[in-house]
Structures are given as C-alpha cells and as structure tokens.
Amino acid sequence: MYITYYMKDGSDRKKGSMFKYFEFPAKEVLEKDSFEKCNYLIFNLEGEIKYIYNGSIHRELHTGEMMFLGIQANCMLTLETEAKLLILGFDELYSLCDKFTFQALSPIQSMLKYEFDTLDIRYPMDDFLKLQIEYISNHRFDSYLFDDKLKELFIIFRAYYSKEELSMFFYPIIAKSMDFKNMVLANYRNDMRLEELAEVCLMSKRAFQRHFKEIFGETCEQWILREKSKQVRYYLSVTDCSFKEIIDKLGFDSSVHLNKFCKTWFGMSPTDLKKTLNIQKDCLKN
Structure with missing residues (x-):
C-alpha cells in the first residue's frame, strides 16, 4: 500500500x-x-x-x-x-x-x-x-x-x-544534479504533454528532450506513460474515485481510452484491475 x-x-x-x-x-x-x-x-x-x-x-x-x-x-x-x-x-x-x-x-x-x-x-x-x-x-x-x-x-x-x-x-x-529532476517532478501535472513540461521548465523542446533522456534514462513520452500507469493504479487502489473522475484527472479522452490503456499496461480492464487491487489490499489486511 x-x-x-x-x-x-x-x-x-x-x-x-x-x-x-x-x-x-x-x-x-x-x-x-x-x-x-x-x-x-x-x-x-x-x-x-x-x-x-x-x-x-x-x-x-x-x-x-x-x-x-x-x-x-x-x-x-x-x-x-x-x-x-x-x-x-x-x-x-x-x-x-x-x-x-x-x-x-x-x-x-x-x-x-x-x-x-x-x-x-x-x-x-x-x-x-x-x-x-x-x-x-x-x-x-x-x-x-x-x-x-x-x-x-x-x-x-x-x-x-x-x-x-x-x-x-x-x-x-x-x-545540484537533482535540480532538473526535482523541477520536472514539481511541475508535472497528470494530463501534461511534453511541450507543456518543457515550457514550464523554461527549456526548448529539443534541449528538454535531450536533458530528460540523460537524467531519467528514458524518453519523456515513455516516462509520462509510465507515470500515468502508476497513477491509474494508485487511484484504483487507494482512492474512491470513479472511472469518470480518473478519466478527468488523468486526461484520458474517454472510457474507451482508459480501457485500452489499462489493457496495454496491466493486461486487464479497469474494472478487473480494481478488483485485483482490492483483493491484494484485503489480503494484506488479513
């Protein structure tokens, strides 16, 4: 948990x-x-x-x-x-x-x-x-x-x-080497795109992409998707958010988009993922 x-x-x-x-x-x-x-x-x-x-x-x-x-x-x-x-x-x-x-x-x-x-x-x-x-x-x-x-x-x-x-x-x-990483984490929002993140970090898109890969070890696009998968798991396991609230919070276009995302990252639908996470949570409590 x-x-x-x-x-x-x-x-x-x-x-x-x-x-x-x-x-x-x-x-x-x-x-x-x-x-x-x-x-x-x-x-x-x-x-x-x-x-x-x-x-x-x-x-x-x-x-x-x-x-x-x-x-x-x-x-x-x-x-x-x-x-x-x-x-x-x-x-x-x-x-x-x-x-x-x-x-x-x-x-x-x-x-x-x-x-x-x-x-x-x-x-x-x-x-x-x-x-x-x-x-x-x-x-x-x-x-x-x-x-x-x-x-x-x-x-x-x-x-x-x-x-x-x-x-x-x-x-x-x-x-000092952590400054860029902390800046990214402090400014990143749930539905943010690469261009917006580069802008709030006061860098050109090209310079931001290069520096991001050096510090994080993956592209910004890959990292954003990975962060979104963590947040989906978090909202489904820890909060009482409805699927609609998760869609709005994390910038999904629709329930179809959320469903496709969950099947890609977790191999199951949002409903099945929530059930699985709740079972894991109950096992930990017992």
Whole structure:
C-alpha cells in the first residue's frame, strides 16, 4: 500500500506535512512513488524491514535506523517482522534556517559520490522521537507545535550528525544534479504533454528532450506513460474515485481510452484491475 494512503489526514495542515506513528503487522508492504510529490523521513523504532530503492538497491532497515526518501524516490518496503514506525512527510522545508543549513552542505556534497544509505537513530534523536509519539498518542499536535518540532528535528540533525553524514543522507534535496529532476517532478501535472513540461521548465523542446533522456534514462513520452500507469493504479487502489473522475484527472479522452490503456499496461480492464487491487489490499489486511 502506498505510504500516502497511511499518511492521509482529514485536516488541512499546510502543505500536508505531519508526523504519524504506526504499528504494522509483519509482511506489510509499503510503497513510495515519485508521483506522490512528498519527502518522507522514516524512523524504524522496532522491526526488521527489507527495501528496494529505485528498483536496483536491495537492502535492510534495522531497528534504530532511519531513511530519507526524497520526492523523486521510488521505494518498496517489506516488513519482515512487526514494526513500529514514525513517519514524517513534508514537501518542502519551512524554516530559512533549515534551507541555509542545506545550502551550506552543497560544497561537501559536490565532493561525494552519492550512495543511498540509512542513518542510525542516536541520542538525543531517540528521545525526541519518543516525545513525538507521546504527542500523537494524546492528540496534542497542532500546526504550531508541528512547526516547532520540525525546526527542533533539524537542529538535532545539525548538532549530532556530521556534515558528511547529512550531505549523503539528504543528497536528493541538496544535490545540484537533482535540480532538473526535482523541477520536472514539481511541475508535472497528470494530463501534461511534453511541450507543456518543457515550457514550464523554461527549456526548448529539443534541449528538454535531450536533458530528460540523460537524467531519467528514458524518453519523456515513455516516462509520462509510465507515470500515468502508476497513477491509474494508485487511484484504483487507494482512492474512491470513479472511472469518470480518473478519466478527468488523468486526461484520458474517454472510457474507451482508459480501457485500452489499462489493457496495454496491466493486461486487464479497469474494472478487473480494481478488483485485483482490492483483493491484494484485503489480503494484506488479513
């Protein structure tokens, strides 16, 4: 199930950012996809987790470790045991102080060869996380407290983790090489064409296509279709959207167009795909 599904909240907290605490059963599967347009900090307080990052990195997240999944990340986490997770979702940094912190890390980051990795949860981060769970359990969080705690979190990062550790850990939001990718993801809309995307990224169509292929490893047209397939799967599995709403949201011309698309990408009609996804969801719950 997508992390977004678990992070859904009825409030109108600004920018959708929040801490949430979960106690998951063994064998639960969590997914993070680039179209979710959110950064996640996942703190593993208890449990053993295997994950696949961007389709190629197969590793484990142990008890007492944390991972950062940037907006552009694709990740699948399989819980080998029961797990207790605290997850922070945010789409951007609020505090100018936080932004300046990451800007200061840029010179160090430019000398590093990026390799996705986790960090250990060390003192006083562990005590800070326990306090957040206490706030959540007693329904004490509001937007003012959240903003204060988010700032406090990054103060702990700056004070108790080295610049080298932070540069590697938060590489996806400070690396210059990520700027183009983040720009594409930030500006891409569900029904957008290549020409429109190139325009909002302030590039000619030819230059955009060339740069896109270098960064993403596929053509923009292929990527747009792949993103659309992910979003179809998301809307059918996580939301209560009707087929008509999905057609409107994702820019399909008609129900025939949606049906043809699903058969091409999933080998079945939208109705059968929704049934299959619901069965998978029920199996995970049981």
